Structure formats: C-alpha cells, structure tokens
Amino acid sequence: MIVVVSDRGAVDGDKPDALPPLAGEDHICQDCRLSYQELSIESAIGIIHSIPTEVRDAVLSIPSEVWRERPAIGTWSVAEYLCHVRDVYSTYTIRLHRARTEDRPALEPMFNDLRARRFRYNESNVNAVLGELEATAAGFCEEIDLTGPEHWDRVVTRLPDEQRTARWLVRQAAHEGRHHLDDIQETGEAVMMQA
C-alpha cells in the first residue's frame, strides 16, 4: 500500500503545516515492519550499503515513461522518491557529523515536500540522481565510520522537546532507505497499472 510517509513534512503552498513528529527511538514501522530497537548499527550499515544498488535496480525495472507519474493525490512519483532518498543521505551525513562534533545541535527540518517542489524533484535527471544517491550513501557510511561507541548516545534536537541520539540517526536513515525502496516498487507497480 502506498502511504504518505509520516516524515514527509507536508507543506501546503507556502504555509507550512505543523511538523509531523519524528519517529521514536523505539519505532516499529507498521508498513515495512522495521524495528529500531532490534536494528544494530552493523545491520543498519548493511542496509544503507545496499540501498543505492537496490534502488537503481528498482527504478530501472520501471519504464522511464512513468517515472514522473504520481499514482494518487498526495503521493510522490518514482523520481520524487528517488530524489528524497538521495537527500536523506546528504542530510543525515550532516546531522551525524554535527551529532559527533557539536553539543546538542538543533537540526533543521528537511521540509520534504517543500524540497520536492522547490528543487523540482519531478523534473530531475533520474539516471544522474541514481549516481548522486551512490555518492550521498557512501558519504553517510564514511561519517558512520568516524562515529565510535563513545558517540552513539550523543544527542541532537529538532523541536525544543524533540531529542534523538546519534544511534537513532543511523537507524532512521536505514529505515528511510528501506521504506522508500518499497515505495518506489509500489509506485512503479501502481503507475504501470494506470498507464
């Protein structure tokens, strides 16, 4: 089932809605069943390493004519999900770097739908973005390599009452990749049915 993902940060026109809450440290996804507490850092790294190839295979198995089709109002196209996953790994690279090097840094929200619109995700060069995803995921893994046992409980904040650990950043980034890989496959199936 295609869902509007809770971290999308819906923005209607130029009037931002209230930010949806971040997933908790003990989040269990009702769609892809990933459990944060059961996901070790090593397993998360394994997922993140495999995401660029799995996303490439998924996107290239969908006809390019439907990459920009949205199956329903409020959902994204294959191209938009792909750009989002690329941006997740660039954003989380900076977030993890800041978690390690700053004292309780306050993170900027991603504002996912604003990005999609302002940065014209749906007009992107999909083959180029597949390469950019390889680069941002590799960069994130390099930042994980610099993060040691003494860092995993370091804290970041977003809204004043939201704080999360460096460990959560890695689990969340792994979940984003896996969840949106499913979204890309499901969106591809839906728009091929409609074509």
Ligand SMILES: [Zn+2]
């Ligand atoms: Zn999920």
